Amino acid sequence: METNKSKIFYKQAIKLMPGGVNSPVRAFKAVGGSPIFIKKAKGSRIYDVDGNAYIDYVLSWGPMILGHSHPSVVNALKTAIENGTSFGAPTPLEIELARMIIKAYPSIEKVRMVNSGTEATMSAIRAARGFTKRDKIIKFEGCYHGHADGLLVKAGSGAATFGVPDSPGVPKSYAKNTLTLPLNNIKAFKGLIQKEWKSIACVIIEPVVGNIGCVLPIPGFLEALRKETEKYGIVLIFDEVMTGFRVSYGGAQAYYGIKPDMTCLGKVIGGGLPVGAYGGKREIMSMVAPEGPVYQAGTLSGNPLAMTAGIETLKILSRKGTYEKLEKTMQHLEEGLKDAAKKAGAKTKFYRAGTMFCTYFTDTEVVDYKTAKTSDTEKFSRFFMGMLNQGINFAPSQFEAGFISIAHTDKDIDKTIKAFFEVLSKI
Numbered sequence: 001m002e003t004n005k006s007k008i009f010y011k012q013a014i015k016l017m018p019g020g021v022n023s024p025v026r027a028f029k030a031v032g033g034s035p036i037f038i039k040k041a042k043g044s045r046i047y048d049v050d051g052n053a054y055i056d057y058v059l060s061w062g063p064m065i066l067g068h069s070h071p072s073v074v075n076a077l078k079t080a081i082e083n084g085t086s087f088g089a090p091t092p093l094e095i096e097l098a099r100m101i102i103k104a105y106p107s108i109e110k111v112r113m114v115n116s117g118t119e120a121t122m123s124a125i126r127a128a129r130g131f132t133k134r135d136k137i138i139k140f141e142g143c144y145h146g147h148a149d150g151l152l153v154k155a156g157s158g159a160a161t162f163g164v165p166d167s168p169g170v171p172k173s174y175a176k177n178t179l180t181l182p183l184n185n186i187k188a189f190k191g192l193i194q195k196e197w198k199s200i201a202c203v204i205i206e207p208v209v210g211n212i213g214c215v216l217p218i219p220g221f222l223e224a225l226r227k228e229t230e231k232y233g234i235v236l237i238f239d240e241v242m243t244g245f246r247v248s249y250g251g252a253q254a255y256y257g258i259k260p261d262m263t264c265l266g267k268v269i270g271g272g273l274p275v276g277a278y279g280g281k282r283e284i285m286s287m288v289a290p291e292g293p294v295y296q297a298g299t300l301s302g303n304p305l306a307m308t309a310g311i312e313t314l315k316i317l318s319r320k321g322t323y324e325k326l327e328k329t330m331q332h333l334e335e336g337l338k339d340a341a342k343k344a345g346a347k348t349k350f351y352r353a354g355t356m357f358c359t360y361f362t363d364t365e366v367v368d369y370k371t372a373k374t375s376d377t378e379k380f381s382r383f384f385m386g387m388l389n390q391g392i393n394f395a396p397s398q399f400e401a402g403f404i405s406i407a408h409t410d411k412d413i414d415k416t417i418k419a420f421f422e423v424l425s426k427i
């Protein structure tokens with residue numbers, strides 16, 4: 001596989017941007033080598049500047065659930081762009097997307113659009129603090145909720161990949177208001193809540209943790225969070241930026257049947273454009289300006305192009321049979337990967353919720369950050385490079401989830417399984 005042009009671009013990029021990228025994990029630092037530069041993408045495939053094609057399981061880190069450049073989304077955007085790209089005033093499009101979100105998430109009574117997942121979690125926490133008049137928050141080790149100060153404490157995603165879960169630049173005075181707990185440990189959670197509840201505004205969690213691979217909630221864990229937070233007047237926030245419209249149309253909350261007080265969304269609801277949203281109970285959302293005193297604003301929030309891409313995406317997702325099709329493709333992939341790993345004699349653990357998944361290079365059951373860390377990341381790096389060479393694009397880190405789209409065909413999956421077996425047999 002020739003990647004000369006990518007290498008030339010990378011040399012230019014590292015002089016101009018930190019690490020040559022605008023988001024850390026893209027740099028391939030965790031797996032060695034230099035990143036491929038992308039020219040275009042269509043359906044299940046991305047194409048690099050050297051003309052190589054890859055079956056894509058990154059999907060822009062989740063949003064492209066319809067596959068890349070879906071014709072309906074592209075056409076809707078073409079029409080929208082002719083009408084102007086930003087007004088800084090309300091539009092009917094915002095109502096349409098808000099309605100779709102509220103219909104899909106009964107726990108959301110009112111919603112505010114923002115421009116990223118980071119903004120969504122940051123603003124949801126501010127609203128929860130304003131509502132409860134308490135300062136502290138609880139988060140879980142390895143969960144990534146964007147890069148706001150105070151959330152970069154024991155964080156996942158790139159922070160976990162590069163071993164800097166606690167970022168310099170976050171003042172101690174911020175970090176001290178973030179209490180962290182291990183995932184899936186009901187006893188530790190109850191203990192902390194009983195001791196500290198008077199100062200705790202909210203508990204924030206990825207209900208399926210996608211930022212250290214794919215860690216599922218053990219039975220009873222989310223239920224315990226719901227029960228205890230309710231008891232002590234603490235706001236329960238589900239960060240469904242990744243799981244929303246991904247694990248199921250109604251997200252992880254529909255999948256597991258738990259109703260949080262607030263929900264953060266992003267990724268899929270922007271259909272590949274920059275969007276986030278946070279919403280929840282009416283009395284909490286009524287705290288947000290201009291209805292209430294908690295300030296939060298955005299020049300480009302509710303952007304007409306972003307709303308259009310989101311609406312088109314959700315329209316297609318809400319068609320009958322879409323998630324059944326996704327599930328069938330995913331089952332095919334799951335069975336194939338598990339089978340191939342067994343045949344290759346590889347020590348791996350596979351997990352998934354809906355169409356987010358991860359293969360860990362460990363034989364330890366992964367239930368939290370500590371057990372995720374038992375993975376052999378050097379083996380993962382060899383695996384990643386091997387797959388890339390065969391034209392399969394997985395995330396360049398053990399601690400990221402994989403995704404499929406409605407554009408992934410059985411042929412794509414078969415090719416992936418075959419490559420998976422060959423690569424695992426060699427590394």
Ligand SMILES: *Cc1c(COP(=O)(O)O)cnc(C)c1O
Nearest residue numbers: 116117118144145146239241242
């Ligand atoms: C991606 C992600 C975020 C951050 O969203 P950005 O749009 O990258 O700011 C927050 N929470 C979770 C669970 C995510 O997966």
